[in-house]
Amino acid sequence: MTTHSSPPRALSFGVFDHMDLGRLPLADQYEQRLQLVQDYEKAGFYAYHLAEHHSTPLGIAPSPSVYLAAVAQRTSRLRFGPLVYTLSMHHPLRVAEEICMLDQMSRGRLEVGFGRGVSPYEIGYYGVDPAQAQSLYHEGYQVIQQALTRDRVDFTGTHFKFNEVPVVLEPYRQTPPPIWYGVGLPDGANWAAENGINIVCNGPAASVRAVTDRYRERWDAIGAQGPLPRLGVSRHVVVADTDEQAMAIASRAYQLWRERLMHLWVKHGTKPASLAFPERFEQAQADGLGIAGSPSTVRQWVEEEVARTGINYLVCRLAFGDLSYEESAQSTRLFGRHVLTPLGQPSRDTAADNNSAVMA
Numbered sequence: 001m002t003t004h005s006s007p008p009r010a011l012s013f014g015v016f017d018h019m020d021l022g023r024l025p026l027a028d029q030y031e032q033r034l035q036l037v038q039d040y041e042k043a044g045f046y047a048y049h050l051a052e053h054h055s056t057p058l059g060i061a062p063s064p065s066v067y068l069a070a071v072a073q074r075t076s077r078l079r080f081g082p083l084v085y086t087l088s089m090h091h092p093l094r095v096a097e098e099i100c101m102l103d104q105m106s107r108g109r110l111e112v113g114f115g116r117g118v119s120p121y122e123i124g125y126y127g128v129d130p131a132q133a134q135s136l137y138h139e140g141y142q143v144i145q146q147a148l149t150r151d152r153v154d155f156t157g158t159h160f161k162f163n164e165v166p167v168v169l170e171p172y173r174q175t176p177p178p179i180w181y182g183v184g185l186p187d188g189a190n191w192a193a194e195n196g197i198n199i200v201c202n203g204p205a206a207s208v209r210a211v212t213d214r215y216r217e218r219w220d221a222i223g224a225q226g227p228l229p230r231l232g233v234s235r236h237v238v239v240a241d242t243d244e245q246a247m248a249i250a251s252r253a254y255q256l257w258r259e260r261l262m263h264l265w266v267k268h269g270t271k272p273a274s275l276a277f278p279e280r281f282e283q284a285q286a287d288g289l290g291i292a293g294s295p296s297t298v299r300q301w302v303e304e305e306v307a308r309t310g311i312n313y314l315v316c317r318l319a320f321g322d323l324s325y326e327e328s329a330q331s332t333r334l335f336g337r338h339v340l341t342p343l344g345q346p347s348r349d350t351a352a353d354n355n356s357a358v359m360a
Contacts, residue, residue: 009227009312013335013344014047015040016083016200016234016315019067020260021057023322029060030067032325034074036318039329041078043336044344047111049083049180049200049315054122058260065098072106080106083180083200084115087140088133089126092160095140096147099177100169108172111198113180114141118274121264135159148176184274186214193218198230200315203276205288205308208233212310232313235305236281236290236320238327239334243293247282250292253321254281260321290317295338302339 022029037048050068053059061067064082071080081102085095103110116137117123120130128136139157146153146167153165171177181192183199184207192199193215201208212231219228236254240246258277265272277284284290288308291301302314316335319328 009230011306011344012046012230012313013044013340014049014232014313014315015045016049016051016317017319018051018053018257018260018317019059019061020257020320021060022256026060030070033319034070035325036328036332037071037078037080038074039332040318041075043332044340045078045316045336046313047079047081049081049111049113052082052084052086053119054086054089055125056119056122056260056264058263065102068102068110069105072102072109075106075109077109079109079111081111081177081180082113084113084182086117086123087114087144088117088123088128088136090140092140092143093147093153093162093165096144096167097169099144099148100171103172103177104169106172108177110171110177111180112177113182113200114144115182118272119264121268132159145176183211183215186210189215190218192229193224194222196224196229198232198313200232200234200313201309201311202234202289205305208309208311216310228312230313231311232315233305233309233311234315234317236284236292237298237316237318237331237335238290238292238323239295239298239331239339240292241294243297246292246294246297247285249323249327250285250290251281253323253327254284254290255279255321257321295334298335299339299343302343 019033040048048071050061050064051059052062052064054062064085068080099110099112116133123130123133136159139159143153143155143160146155148171151167153162153167155162178198180198180200183189183192183201184203189199189211199215201211215231236250238246238250240249258279261277277289278287281290281292285292291298293301318331
């Protein structure tokens with residue numbers, strides 16, 4: 001096995017939330033989710049990461065900043081942020097201003113993910129050519145970099161042109177919040193490592209391991225200093241008193257979640273190439289994409305998952321499909337007590353623990 005010279009980072013845990021449509025009225029679902037976010041903080045999770053989706057039941061928080069403003073007010077230690085802002089669908093100056101507002105309102109607890117958008121249908125509904133998504137993302141990212149680090153934005157690109165636009169707002173600590181990036185292939189880890197950016201992966205353990213190994217190799221090759229950024233993987237997690245109870249809960253909820261995931265693809269008669277989640281949770285667990293079990297079963301699985309994948313950050317999907325508040329709260333409580341506390345780094349809100357990205 002390859003050895004690396006970079007200082008290790010203790011294992012920590014976060015939560016990823018698609019905020020997919022359940023079976024409750026919207027107002028009730030929003031309120032119950034905010035209660036869950038408070039539970040995540042009490043359990044000791046490091047951060048809460050919220051997806052952005054549009055025109056699909058996969059995501060009922062299409063404006064992440066609006067929902068995260070409520071999260072900022074309901075919590076005091078938990079870090080949080082979008083994973084990701086879909087930059088191909090946003091004006092970059094507006095995104096930069098919202099980042100500064102959220103970071104100030106939470107006194108420096110924001111963590112920000114950026115991406116181009118995974119669904120061509122969602123992008124197309126906004127009148128954006130999906131073929132332009134990558135270049136829109138690239139230019140938008142550069143503009144946001146300027147807006148978070150300078151007092152003027154001066155940029156000329158294909159999509160955006162700005163001439164000495166004044167910047168009034170700034171991040172809480174006068175440096176950009178920690179940045180996150182979704183990585184599916186090893187080559188994507190090179191850029192993230194070169195810029196000190198945290199990453200999150202999906203997919204089987206072997207593909208994740210290829211990414212984390214590449215990240216560490218590149219990190220060491222450039223002589224990067226300080227603790228290794230967070231290298232994460234996202235997994236469905238359900239914890240109950242017994243394996244059988246947990247599997248029954250997960251199987252039911254996962255089926256609805258997957259229907260939400262595939263909604264636009266089914267509507268358009270296509271299949272996504274990069275969203276290879278099996279139809280049933282039993283198979284997803286067999287493929288290593290999630291775990292449902294008792295506290296001891298889940299703890300053992302987490303230890304094995306860390307060894308398999310090389311991650312130092314496990315991002316749990318604890319609320320999905322038609323999971324009730326009580327079911328998700330039970331998973332959160334049991335995971336926090338029997339997995340997070342024994343295995344993980346306690347959550348803390350200190351500047352030293354938050355690696356700030358050097359943006360490209």
